[in-house]
Amino acid sequence: MIPHRPSMDAFWDPDVINEWNEEYSPRRTPKPQCRINDDGLEVGLPTFPSKKIQSILNPKKYEAKKLFTLKKHEIAEKFLRELDESVTDGKVYEMAALTGGIKIIWSKKLNTTAGRANWKRETMRSAIRSVDGKPDTKITYRHYASIELAEKVIDDEERLLNVIAHEFCHLANFMVSGIKNNPHGKEFKTWAAKCSQQFGDRGIHVTTKHSYDIDYKYIWECTNCSTEFKRHSKSIDPLKHQCGSCKSKLVQTKPVPRANAVVNEYQLFVKENMKKVKEQNPGSPQKQIMTMVGKMYQEYKASKLGAMEEKVDGIMGNEKDVGSRGESLDDNRVDLVMRKLKFLDLTSP
Numbered sequence: 001m002i003p004h005r006p007s008m009d010a011f012w013d014p015d016v017i018n019e020w021n022e023e024y025s026p027r028r029t030p031k032p033q034c035r036i037n038d039d040g041l042e043v044g045l046p047t048f049p050s051k052k053i054q055s056i057l058n059p060k061k062y063e064a065k066k067l068f069t070l071k072k073h074e075i076a077e078k079f080l081r082e083l084d085e086s087v088t089d090g091k092v093y094e095m096a097a098l099t100g101g102i103k104i105i106w107s108k109k110l111n112t113t114a115g116r117a118n119w120k121r122e123t124m125r126s127a128i129r130s131v132d133g134k135p136d137t138k139i140t141y142r143h144y145a146s147i148e149l150a151e152k153v154i155d156d157e158e159r160l161l162n163v164i165a166h167e168f169c170h171l172a173n174f175m176v177s178g179i180k181n182n183p184h185g186k187e188f189k190t191w192a193a194k195c196s197q198q199f200g201d202r203g204i205h206v207t208t209k210h211s212y213d214i215d216y217k218y219i220w221e222c223t224n225c226s227t228e229f230k231r232h233s234k235s236i237d238p239l240k241h242q243c244g245s246c247k248s249k250l251v252q253t254k255p256v257p258r259a260n261a262v263v264n265e266y267q268l269f270v271k272e273n274m275k276k277v278k279e280q281n282p283g284s285p286q287k288q289i290m291t292m293v294g295k296m297y298q299e300y301k302a303s304k305l306g307a308m309e310e311k312v313d314g315i316m317g318n319e320k321d322v323g324s325r326g327e328s329l330d331d332n333r334v335d336l337v338m339r340k341l342k343f344l345d346l347t348s349p
Contacts, residue, residue, distance in 0.1 A: 018111035021233045068157060076104050076149065079161055083168045087194045088176055092168070095175050096145045102171065103146040110150035111232050115163040117170035120144040145171050152232055158203050165195045165206050184208040216254070224248035269297050 003020075080102060084093045093101050110116060122142040130136040147167045154160050169191040173179045177187040192206035216230035222243035229236060229250065238250045270293055277292050278284075284292075 017235055018232050019109050021235050023109065065155065072154070072160060073104065073106065075157060076160060076164055079164050080104065080168060083165060083195065086198050087191065088172050091176050092145065092171055096143045098142050099144050105146055105148045106151050107148045108151050110148060111152060114150050114153040114159065115167045116148040117167040118146045118148065119171055119174040143175055145175065161202065161204055162206070165199065165204050169195060169206055218252070219254035220250040221253045222246065222248050223251055266297060269300065
């Protein structure tokens with residue numbers, strides 16, 4: 001049970017909800033939503049194309065994204081070094097040298113922002129003797145600096161470089177300028193101007209706020225006030241939840257829900273018999289259970305087909321009896337019976 005309810009402000013805060021879902025939701029692999037025909041075979045493309053299908057539909061875009069995923073950490077570390085050497089003359093890395101330098105952390109919990117700069121200073125005091133032999137205290141500082149990057153938000157190199165530059169300006173503001181209480185003040189803007197001037201030819205433009213559109217997987221919209229509620233997971237149920245502003249109904253706009261799917265005979269048969277087969281075969285793997293259900297369905301279809309053929313044979317027999325008494329057959333009735341027989345001949349190609 002989630003700790004938030006629609007009556008609470010936190011429920012309508014996507015940052016709070018997405019972070020909670022990411023941390024506590026069970027991990028599962030999404031299954032492609034395919035249509036299953038009467039023979040138990042999957043047909044059609046899934047609603048959300050798999051990586052293999054994406055590579056076929058848009059190979060250039062898929063390869064570019066795959067290459068970026070493999071090299072993004074290396075790109076981030078290299079550009080961070082360039083920023084430090086060009087903008088602060090290497091001061092930030094020098095100050096964080098005792099703790100391993102600036103660490104880059106890729107996070108799955110950042111859902112509504114692309115990056116976050118973290119800094120902490122630890123004061124170290126050690127007893128020493130001064131030149132005149134008197135006891136003294138030596139004070140040193142350890143700087144812990146890191147930049148968190150959102151895996152779900154940063155999806156190309158241009159966005160990655162701009163996010164790194166923005167968060168580096170925060171670290172420079174904390175560590176070099178000593179500003180702790182005004183993260184986007186005049187000192188931050190000074191560092192931002194230096195970054196933009198030094199790397200503007202590479203598309204770097206640092207502002208006080210990140211300027212980008214986050215590609216949320218799910219979006220719901222209020223039918224009355226048109227307020228949008230965006231999530232990375234399917235955490236809103238329109239049947240249970242309503243708009244937090246005007247209490248109106250919500251409809252899913254991304255991805256657009258499919259029309260009411262027709263549940264075929266095979267799916268109904270599996271749903272009705274799966275539990276019984278599992279109880280009769282405890283400990284059997286799922287693949288074996290599905291094989292058993294498939295065989296049961298084939299037997300069911302065969303018996304159903306036999307019953308229908310007997311019924312049609314009965315109809316034909318009655319028609320022959322009528323003809324033997326000298327009565328004429330209705331041509332339309334004969335055509336109807338023949339169409340039924342053709343429909344029942346499932347072995348024909």
